[in-house]
Amino acid sequence: MSAPSISLLLPTRGRPALARRLFRSIAETVSRPDRVEVIVYVDDDDIESHDLDSDDIAVHRIIGPARSMGSYNSACLDRASGGIVVLANDDMIVRTPRWDERLLTVNDEFPDGIYLAYGNDLNKKRGLSTFPVLSRRTCELLVDPYPAQYRGAFIDVHIFDIFQRLSHAGFDRTRYLEDVVFEHMHFRVGKSAPDATYLKRGRFDDDPTFIALAPGRREAARRLIDALQGRRPDQFQRRQYREVVPTNSLLASAYFARQFLFDNELPLRRRLYLWYWFLGRYAAAHGALRHFIRQP
Structure with missing residues (x-):
């Protein structure tokens, strides 16, 4: 071939x-x-x-x-x-x-x-x-x-x-x-x-989109797992998701914890990383890190 x-x-x-x-x-x-x-x-x-x-x-x-x-x-x-x-x-x-x-x-x-x-x-x-x-x-x-x-x-x-x-489901791909x-x-x-x-491009414009599409990523992973296990994947359904990140920093911290730390289909290390990373991005988007990040 x-x-x-x-x-x-x-x-x-x-x-x-x-x-x-x-x-x-x-x-x-x-x-x-x-x-x-x-x-x-x-x-x-x-x-x-x-x-x-x-x-x-x-x-x-x-x-x-x-x-x-x-x-x-x-x-x-x-x-x-x-x-x-x-x-x-x-x-x-x-x-x-x-x-x-x-x-x-x-x-x-x-x-x-x-x-x-x-x-x-x-x-x-x-x-x-x-x-x-x-x-x-x-x-x-x-x-x-x-x-x-x-x-x-x-x-x-x-x-x-x-x-x-x-990978978390046991498939090293x-x-x-x-x-x-x-x-x-x-x-x-x-x-x-x-x-x-x-x-x-707005540097942080797609942050809410990534969070909103988490259900789609779960479904995508399951489709691949079904194929790996010889099952026919479920029919793909295009859905619209929308997330609004809280503007209050304390509420945002709790929101990111709920979105990432409790996503048990990801490895714990990855969940911790995403939570920490999004907290940092949130702080940067709201000007809290303006003295520490590279500006264009």
């Missing part, structure tokens, strides 16, 4: 130079350029990005209206043909030669096609699947791997959370590839300058 091809999903806006830099890094490191494609979504008013292309790898462009980040990625997934799907960013650089062979090795490890792989972003490293790699079958089982509700962030955390639930470097050149770690695309 021939090896599956690899699709990288790339929503981009106002950054043609960064997108081309990513194309070059892919072309310079991939062992089989003919096995790789990049699906680019460009807003219809981003004229300078409409001709994004590469002489070395296949680039397929979608030009359409502005959407949420989740919708961008879903549109790219619909166009993709690869059996392995990589969620990419235009501020990413591929550093590791023959990285595609490493992804194929992970894919071969799981004949049922249910796994999450991710490389080393040189920032979060093992702690987060910044650029998640999923098989086509995993995407199909999840049905909606990149929820449209996410406007600009948290999709990586969302996917990572689903597979943390699998996450592979961190420390030696595969997909470097994240984000301005918040001092690797680039802030630009209009960065600054347009």
Whole structure:
């Protein structure tokens, strides 16, 4: 059986130079350029990005209206043909030669096609699947791997959370590839300058969305577990969830405790981390940490 091809999903806006830099890094490191494609979504008013292309790898462009980040990625997934799907960013650089062979090795490890792989972003490293790699079958089982509700962030955390639930249920389906470097050149770690695309996004806008979609992540994990155990997953039902975080800090602390500390489908360490992390994000969003966090 021939090896599956690899699709990288790339929503981009106002950054043609960064997108081309990513194309070059892919072309310079991939062992089989003919096995790789990049699906680019460009807003219809981003004229300078409409001709994004590469002489070395296949680039397929979608030009359409502005959407949420989740919708961008879903549109790219619909166009993709690869059996392995990589969620990419235009501020990413591929550093590791023959990285595609490493992804194929992970894919071969799981004949049922249910796994999450991710490389080393040189920032979060093992702690987060910044650029998640999923098989086509995993995407199909999840049905909606990149929820449209996410406007600009948290999709990586969302996917990572689903597979943390699998791990807690006894299914080791996450592979961190420390030696595969997909470097994240984000301005918040001092690797680039802030630009209009960065600054347009509200840093904390998707926090309530992540909390609201917890029931969806529980259902997604159960779908994967059903498939792993040979059961037919329940029919996917698209639901609307909404959460409102309290504005009072004491109430917010109790709210985050209820949302995270009592989620018994996650490992305890992960629950503690999410509770602490969201407390910090809440404090930052309300100005309490303005002297300690990097400002654009």
